[in-house]
Amino acid sequence: MLSYNKSVIPVIESAYDDLTNVEKSIADYFINYVNGEDLSSKAVSRRLFVSEASLSRFSKKLGFRGYREFLFAFQGSTKSEKNLDILTRQVLNSYQKVLEKTYSLIDNEQMIRLAQMLDLYERVYVYGIGSSSVVAREFKLRFMRLGLDVDYLAEAHSIRMNITRVNKLSLVIGISVSGRTEEVVEGLKTAKEKGAKTIMLSAAKVYEYRSFYDELVLMGGLKNLAISDKISPQIPALIMIDILYTHYLHYNKANKDEKLKMTLEHIDYELEE
Structure with missing residues (x-):
């Protein structure tokens, strides 16, 4: 273990x-x-x-x-020496480091709060550019199975045009490893100005943009993560999405299980016991 x-x-x-x-x-x-x-x-x-x-x-x-x-x-923190001579071990150690950072940063109460928040809004929009667009798409596919009305926007023009659909009944989630992706930051800023609830998922605290989102979800980043130095840059964000998904699935669980069952029946997929 x-x-x-x-x-x-x-x-x-x-x-x-x-x-x-x-x-x-x-x-x-x-x-x-x-x-x-x-x-x-x-x-x-x-x-x-x-x-x-x-x-x-x-x-x-x-x-x-x-x-x-x-x-x-x-x-109270401990460090262990790692053998980095083998390339495969370098990759595995990078994953281990991301998991340890996630463990250090995760706010369990925030995950519970966000899971409940997802059901409070009529529509959820997820913004992500580049590698973050992979996470945004995965978010849509995962949560859509549970009946969440969610859409993702993955390029600058789409994010800007989406402002016509955003209102006080919208929840807008931005994903940016650096916390500085211009299109995502601007998308959250304009959404908040229209009264939407906004969340940023990032590996950095950028205080100059802090007023643009109601919640900051910190994920475990690594040096040179954005350029895929050793592991895929979307990995830390996907870990956070998995944690949020698990909490969301177990919030009002009977209802979520029924929607998931309906989804799986329509795609002819059976869950393994």
Whole structure:
């Protein structure tokens, strides 16, 4: 059975772009930390040539009450050495890392809340460009089986034109690994202006766009994920979609099971026991 190390590293990485240069130097130190070094605030401040106040501000920006709380969480994380000599192992380790980051970032209460939210709106629209369009399409196919009225838009012109269909009874979900895909961000912004409920699924917190969506779902990203360095860039998003789908299936389960059964009967597919 796999076990996952709950780490604060994904939290640091998700907030990285919003950090000051001093805070980024602190972030880099902890991301690349070597076991055995003294992590007291005095020792770290001397080592990095930063003030202890900077360590405190860095910790608070990540959501901790101070450096002591951050350090407690960080020291609770464990790292294991991995043999990266074999190419196949590199890929498998990348998947393991994504799963560990997902485990660290997942907000179970948010998943329950979003699953229930899906049934509150007349129509759900999912926006995704490039590799994210694969996730948007998968979202539609998965949730449509359970009777959700959902559509996906996968290119800039379609997203812009879709604004005529968006209203206060719409739920609009944007998918962007970087959190900065222009068409997706603009689509959420205009949808929110029309009174729709909006959700962003991203591997980064981009504070300048935070007012454009009501919910931010953080997924576990990897360096160079967007260019498919080792694994497909849509993998972290698909994991989050699977978690949301599972919660949605079990919310008002009897009704969902009936709709799924009806769908499968029409495509002549039988579930295995």
